[in-house]
Amino acid sequence: MKPTYLSEEAISTFIASAFAEDIGPGDYSSLSSIPENKTGQAKLLIKGDGILAGVEMAEKIFKTFDPDLEVELLINDGDHVKFGDVGLIVRGSSISILSSERLVLNCMQRMSGIATLTHRLTEKILHTKARLMDTRKTTPNFRLMEKWAVLIGGGVNHRYALYDMVMLKDNHVDFAGGIRQAITSCKAYLEANNLDLKIEIETRNLDEVKEVLTVGGVDQIMLDNMDYATMREAVSLIGDRYKTEASGGITEETLVDVADCGVDYISMGALTHSVKSLDISLKAF
Structure with missing residues (x-):
């Protein structure tokens, strides 16, 4: 389908x-x-x-x-x-x-x-559970074609646009006043507007991961720009409670090492913006 x-x-x-x-x-x-x-x-x-x-x-x-x-x-x-x-x-x-x-x-x-790029990179991580995923870093008015191409190459589409999933990134968290405030406010807004959307939240360190685990109420946790040791520890802390996504500056050279950390998804803007x-x-x- x-x-x-x-x-x-x-x-x-x-x-x-x-x-x-x-x-x-x-x-x-x-x-x-x-x-x-x-x-x-x-x-x-x-x-x-x-x-x-x-x-x-x-x-x-x-x-x-x-x-x-x-x-x-x-x-x-x-x-x-x-x-x-x-x-x-x-x-x-x-x-x-x-x-x-x-x-x-x-x-x-x-x-x-x-x-072609998506297929080549996907082949590199077949030995892991990680799936390669795109981002919104697409050409204006050409997103439909670019995300379709990622699928054809064997990758996974992340959210299509701002309206079909909530992603609370670092700036959302900072402007909201913190992780708890961002998640609480988000869930209240979705309920008030009768919106059934998945929620992903970005974390930058283990303290933020632990806070998300304490607050709960999300579907996926992004591990942004973490070194391998920190990412592996974060994955261990999260366990099976939420899906995990590695993001931030991931290249073809670092892709396999990131996948070996045990994350569920790896998002790469380069799939669409640098091809x-x-x-x-x-x-x-």
């Missing part, structure tokens, strides 16, 4: 907005140079090694722009690809193919880059 953020309405809204940005009143390059009734075909050419993502999205983009386009999918989302592979073939109006080409490539190149796109092109033939 797909997550709720991948609704047909959300996808359609994104595509419409992206076409409005890219095409506006018209693709005058294609309209001015190609006969209106000209037809052709093009192949999606993979020019790097990785995990392909965005195939399903590409079909939706082509079909949204021109329902008469025929899209033959040759490789599925999540499949390994190598240089020279052909991901799909699109046939129909030459103008329609060219007008929708860039949006398809922009989505697939970035999504495939994210899926290299996979090289993909669309070529007529």
Whole structure:
């Protein structure tokens, strides 16, 4: 089952907005140079090694722009690809193919880059119980695609936005006047507004972990920027009472050591904010 953020309405809204940005009143390059009734075909050419993502999205983009386009999918989302592979073939109006080409490539190149990185990092921690998780450090108006790509790569989505989960971070705690005040106020607000949301709270040291355990009332505890020894002790203190998430400056080089500390989740903003796109092109033939 797909997550709720991948609704047909959300996808359609994104595509419409992206076409409005890219095409506006018209693709005058294609309209001015190609006969209106000209037809052709093009192949999606993979020019790097990785995990392909965005195939399903590409079909939706082509079909949204021109329902008469025929899209033959040759490789599925999540499949390994190598240089020279052909991901799909699109046939129909030459103008329609060219007008929708860039949006398809922009989505697939970035999504495939994210899926490739997520898959590579996930493979490194398979010997542990930890699951790799994304963050809200996404490209504005492109979050849907980026979080979808993390899923395709084998990762886990954290909250989608500010409205579907409560995360009491260090600044919330400090502005609220402390951990007890932040949790108490949060629970009262959720009850008063009839909101059924999970609560995660960030901790920076063992004293804060102990205070959260005393206060209770949360679902997950974030262990932020802790050294390995402190993180292992925190995990031991928490036990099975709450899920744990390691966060803060985690890199590919430190990932395995963090996972070995026994946390349930490891969140990495780099999955979406520092990824290299996979090289993909669309070529007529």
